[in-house]
Amino acid sequence: MKPAFAILFAILIATPAYAVSDPGEMLPNRAQELRAEAIGHQLRCLVCQNESIEDSDADLARDLRRIIRQRLVAGDSDKQIIDWMVARYGNFVRLRPPFDAMTLVLWGAPGIALVAGFAAAFFARRRRPATPEPLSDDERQRLADLLKT
Amino acid sequence: MTDSPDAVPPPLAGRGQGEGTPRTSTFRRRALLLAPLGVAAVGGTAFWLLLQRMSEGTYDPHGLPSMLIGKPLPKFALPGLPPSQGFSSTDVVASGRPTLVNFFASWCIPCVQEAPTLMALKQQGVPIWGIAYKDKADATQGFLHENGDPYTRIASDEPGTVAINFGLYGVPETYVVDKSGIVRWRWAGGLSDDIVRQSLDPLLQGLA
Numbered sequence: 407m408k409p410a411f412a413i414l415f416a417i418l419i420a421t422p423a424y425a426v427s428d429p430g431e432m433l434p435n436r437a438q439e440l441r442a443e444a445i446g447h448q449l450r451c452l453v454c455q456n457e458s459i460e461d462s463d464a465d466l467a468r469d470l471r472r473i474i475r476q477r478l479v480a481g482d483s484d485k486q487i488i489d490w491m492v493a494r495y496g497n498f499v500r501l502r503p504p505f506d507a508m509t510l511v512l513w514g515a516p517g518i519a520l521v522a523g524f525a526a527a528f529f530a531r532r533r534r535p536a537t538p539e540p541l542s543d544d545e546r547q548r549l550a551d552l553l554k555t
Numbered sequence: 556m557t558d559s560p561d562a563v564p565p566p567l568a569g570r571g572q573g574e575g576t577p578r579t580s581t582f583r584r585r586a587l588l589l590a591p592l593g594v595a596a597v598g599g600t601a602f603w604l605l606l607q608r609m610s611e612g613t614y615d616p617h618g619l620p621s622m623l624i625g626k627p628l629p630k631f632a633l634p635g636l637p638p639s640q641g642f643s644s645t646d647v648v649a650s651g652r653p654t655l656v657n658f659f660a661s662w663c664i665p666c667v668q669e670a671p672t673l674m675a676l677k678q679q680g681v682p683i684w685g686i687a688y689k690d691k692a693d694a695t696q697g698f699l700h701e702n703g704d705p706y707t708r709i710a711s712d713e714p715g716t717v718a719i720n721f722g723l724y725g726v727p728e729t730y731v732v733d734k735s736g737i738v739r740w741r742w743a744g745g746l747s748d749d750i751v752r753q754s755l756d757p758l759l760q761g762l763a
Contacts, residue, residue: 452724455617465689466724469715494722496622 431468433475442475445484449474449491450501458501612747613754621730621741622722628656628736629720633710636692641710647684648736653762655683656730657706658718660690661698663726665745672746673705681759682707688726689715731755733762 433439446460453464459471470491477487491499503509511518541549608614623629628644635641647654657673659666673683685706687695692711699706712718721730724743731740740758742750 452619465715466719469719473719492622494622494719495724496620496722498619 431471431475433479438475438478441484442471442478445474445478445487446471448488448501450499452495452499611749612744613750615744618743619722619724621738621743623730623738623741626738628730628732628738629717631712631717631720633686633712633717635708635710636687636695639709642684642708644736646708647732650682651734652682653734653739653759654707654732655681656686656732657683658686658688658712658721658723658726658728659698660688660726661694662690666698666727667702669727669745669747670702670705672748672751674703675748676746676751676755677705685709686717687711687713688718688723689713731758731762 433442443460447458449459449470451457451459451462451464451467451470453466454462457467459467459474473490474487477490482490488500497503497508503512505513605614609616628647630644632643632645633641647656655676676683683705685708687709690698690711690713695709695711699709721728727745729742729746730738733739739762740754742754746755
């Protein structure tokens with residue numbers, strides 16, 4: 407393999423460096439660890455608020471990562487683990503808010519914007535005369551005079 | 556509103572149809588001119604109120620609603636600082652009085668700031684039960700020695716697991732538990748005299 411290809415290959419297979427830098431935190435079972443990471447990526451770190459707990463170095467995030475792994479090994483489903491977190495921290499803990507009455511406008515916003523855009527375009531078109539009226543003789547004369555100078 | 560002639564451009568020959576009468580047209584122009592001003596005024600007032608409440612400490616933009624409000628106190632049993640024994644959720648409820656449960660730590664700066672407010676609450680006779688979060692016993696003792704001890708009883712949550720059942724996301728946090736053991740109020744962050752006067756006092760009076 408050419409060196410350039412080797413470098414490209416290395417970049418492609420590289421995974422981002424997560425805050426889980428402590429290998430002791432990771433589950434020995436690879437499949438379980440991947441599941442735990444996938445759950446962690448859906449949950450917000452309550453301390454930093456814009457990172458997932460999987461990316462965060464905060465103490466609380468580490469505690470929550472540990473709880474995810476403990477419950478996962480104990481046999482909880484992904485949904486049960488997320489529900490456990492939501493019961494304590496509310497929907498805010500989910501980086502992807504669920505669709506409910508509170509988030510109706512949030513999730514509906516693209517649809518609302520689309521309908522509003524079409525409505526605006528429709529009314530703007532209707533108000534504009536289909537073809538501009540031709541210039542009157544006076545106006546044509548004025549235009550000719552202006553262009554002459 | 557007057558229709559001043561210069562506010563409306565004189566209709567060009569052959570035009571001026573389909574735009575409404577000059578009167579409504581002037582009105583629309585004025586409304587359109589004033590609309591951004593109105594939006595700015597409303598937005599500015601809202602923003603000013605927001606900043607006002609933030610500087611008073613009655614609004615925290617990072618604050619989260621607590622899931623515990625209206626629910627029973629989470630079950631726990633924690634050790635104390637030796638030689639005194641800790642307490643359990645059952646002990647809090649058994650006290651039969653509206654009680655403050657305050658999470659604190661010796662390493663937490665807002666905890667130092669809220670200490671005088673807690674001491675004042677103690678003077679008022681409000682029972683405050685303290686839970687030291689992720690703190691070593693001797694560090695907690697040193698903190699209480701230095702900043703005063705407002706607590707009726709103290710427990711230690713060194714692993715921080717009980718705190719997670721409360722939905723705690725930082726220290727200090729203060730919960731109000733009513734006589735029957737239902738959580739009524741949560742404040743995340745340091746308590747100030749303003750918050751006590753505006754929120755806590757009226758609440759405690761209502762629960763008494």
